[in-house]
Amino acid sequence: MSVDNFNYLLTLVTPAIAKTDTVLRSAIKPDIKLAVTLHHLAEGASLGSIAFHYRLGKSTVCGIINDTCKALYEALQPLYLQPPSGVDAWKKVADGFEKWNFPTCLGSIDGKHVTIQKPAAGGSVYFNYKGRESIVLMAIVDADYKFLIIDVGQPGSQSDGGVWESSVFGMALARDQVNLPTPKPISSTQSLPYVFVGDEAFPLKTYLMRPFPGRQLSTDSKRIFNYRLSRARIVVENAFGRTTNDAFYNDSIDGVSADSFWRTRSSSVVPTQSRHATVAANDVRNTYVNYFTSDIGSVPWQMEYIHRR
Structure with a gap:
């Protein structure tokens, strides 16, 4: 995927997946969440291997992929998957x-x-x-x-x-x-x-x-x-x-x-x-x-x- 396409997707999903930092920890940035998700979708890599690659917990990776996929669908469906009406x-x-x-x-x-x-x-x-x-x-x-x-x-x-x-x-x-x-x-x-x-x-x-x-x-x-x-x-x-x-x-x-x-x-x-x-x-x-x-x-x-x- 080109950098331009990645950045385009990032602008679409950031409002839905961005989280606020807390006093206990810094939130995972939207670009990392999108990269994790695209990595899984493109290669079918296991959650364990992706977690190791990005130094994240396996359950964290699972949550990231679920949330980001939902955000991608909600952002892209109205633009690219509109059924004929009428x-x-x-x-x-x-x-x-x-x-x-x-x-x-x-x-x-x-x-x-x-x-x-x-x-x-x-x-x-x-x-x-x-x-x-x-x-x-x-x-x-x-x-x-x-x-x-x-x-x-x-x-x-x-x-x-x-x-x-x-x-x-x-x-x-x-x-x-x-x-x-x-x-x-x-x-x-x-x-x-x-x-x-x-x-x-x-x-x-x-x-x-x-x-x-x-x-x-x-x-x-x-x-x-x-x-x-x-x-x-x-x-x-x-x-x-x-x-x-x-x-x-x-x-x-x-x-x-x-x-x-x-x-x-x-x-x-x-x-x-x-x-x-x-x-x-x-x-x-x-x-x-x-x-x-x-x-x-x-x-x-x-x-x-x-x-x-």
């Missing part, structure tokens, strides 16, 4: 996905496992399919890799679909409590509903599209739908990749990178279990199938790419 804001998000050839997408959704130390009485609640303890960071990302909404803290044993449906935003959508735009007219007789996109781990809803499972890819039209959905889906993978140094899928819009993503991911995701799509949700997905294969909704390269092996 129809016009959601439409602006959807406009951004035009470059990914999914014109009515409101955001790309995925979950990321954050490794944790197993809580003392955690049992197997936090044990995930990767064989480690974790909590899940669920995120909705816009077309430019900006995080719009997050939900963090649910145990790693849950599937992405389960985390989504029990998240605050997921439940609000299910209860029709989110002010989303009405369907967008694309012709004199046809409209497209505004939707979010996710992989096979998510349930199919009228407001949430997922790909057809591999066993159902019996027609070109279904393959094209999966391919077009994958072009909108790669932004959330790239957003997570930018924060974790994982593999980064090229954000070219010529179709090549999205095609590669579609092939590598479709065989590796874990399908959501026991989630039966409603007739209405299937109808919405079929509306997109028809649109993506129509004269007004197709892209020139899609047929060539779905037949590449």
Whole structure:
């Protein structure tokens, strides 16, 4: 982190973490508290090693990190994590996905496992399919890799679909409590509903599209739908990749990178279990199938790419 960025963060959190000296001891300075916290967040260093490095008590370091993380969130969230509010804001998000050839997408959704130390009485609640303890960071990302909404803290044993449906935003959508735009007219007789996109781990809803499972890819039209959905889906993978140094899928819009993503991911995701799509949700997905294969909704390269092996 640059000195300028450090100083910027310091000005934001100092009012919340600065303490007054007493006659018994001098208060730990805000810059030390911020350095301790960033050290832990950047390296995952143990509290013991950080305490030794800064010559502080282990319990003191624990308190510093908790207080400073809270201060960082409260200072940065209003600046960098403002969810869209109102129809016009959601439409602006959807406009951004035009470059990914999914014109009515409101955001790309995925979950990321954050490794944790197993809580003392955690049992197997936090044990995930990767064989480690974790909590899940669920995120909705816009077309430019900006995080719009997050939900963090649910145990790693849950599937992405389960985390989504029990998240605050997921439940609000299910209860029709989110002010989303009405369907967008694309012709004199046809409209497209505004939707979010996710992989096979998510349930199919009228407001949430997922790909057809591999066993159902019996027609070109279904393959094209999966391919077009994958072009909108790669932004959330790239957003997570930018924060974790994982593999980064090229954000070219010529179709090549999205095609590669579609092939590598479709065989590796874990399908959501026991989630039966409603007739209405299937109808919405079929509306997109028809649109993506129509004269007004197709892209020139899609047929060539779905037949590449």
